[in-house]
Amino acid sequence: MDLLKEKIKNDGIVINENVLKVDNFLNHQVDTKLMDLIGKEFADYFKSKNITKVVTIESSGIAPAYAAALKLDVPLVIFKKQSSAILDTETTIQTPVHSFTKNTDYVLMASKKYLSENDNILIIDDFLANGQAALGAYRILKEAGSSVAGIGIVIEKSFQDGRKKLEDLGLDVYSLARVSKISSDGIEFLN
């Protein structure tokens, strides 16, 4: 997606060789026009897959996931991050996630009510690095008995192994921008 890559090149801030800040249009400030196009791009790619719901992880995933769900004309389900497990295992599914990027641990949680065996889910997130968040969402969906039709990622850090882990599970990973290198010289892309 050329417009997105242009935006990353022009507005992305290189913090170090692992961290790229895109606060200007994706995370803190959201370029709604670009986000609408991002949603359309995901919807176009996955439209033949009979998606029943889009799933994302709060909170940076919400805008692109909502944009995609709106275009696909399906509901969005937002998985919640919590600092620790909650007692209610009757109505919720929970799984621990470690974020290598932020070096934090959290518990990802979803209500069983919104996931069924009849669902065919598209997972959308803003970043893919080590894949821990997407894998956590996948575990919850498998426990709910839902099918996973694919994973849509806005920015993939292709120099980390998240994509490989997801593809090893047989998942279709569609990333709009695949970053191969972040350095003080600039940002390089795979595709």
Add this chain to the structure above:
Amino acid sequence: MDLLKEKIKNDGIVINENVLKVDNFLNHQVDTKLMDLIGKEFADYFKSKNITKVVTIESSGIAPAYAAALKLDVPLVIFKKQSSAILDTETTIQTPVHSFTKNTDYVLMASKKYLSENDNILIIDDFLANGQAALGAYRILKEAGSSVAGIGIVIEKSFQDGRKKLEDLGLDVYSLARVSKISSDGIEFLN
């Protein structure tokens, strides 16, 4: 907004006389079609106000705020909740917020970069109860020198005093559903 009120009546779950759960279409699962109409409703009401940006508070406010910002064709700025203040006061504005509904304290944070004296801001949030989150957002915007054109709320708990506090500051509060009573007998509306 009749469709929203119908949805609250049919799908809202009364937890107690202060707490109404709308996880089914607003917070956990998002009805994207309804959210798109919510965005349009906010945009129609505030379109003559020359809004430059929409501001919301993560994470339940993001979907309705994005929907409104998209219709108004302006960027969305997401204020972040943090457990404690961060050191960087050079580039950020922070303010402590107490949530009476959840009985928690957090620090609301925004980057100075995305707020200026030339901005005329529309604040959007999912719920208005005691008004603490909206007041926190207002304090940050005043410190940034931005104007506040108004506040759009999806569900107002009109039996609490948030609206009064905001109106006392001269703010235009536009709520799509004003709940006057939550009880085991059902949910009542003001408008």
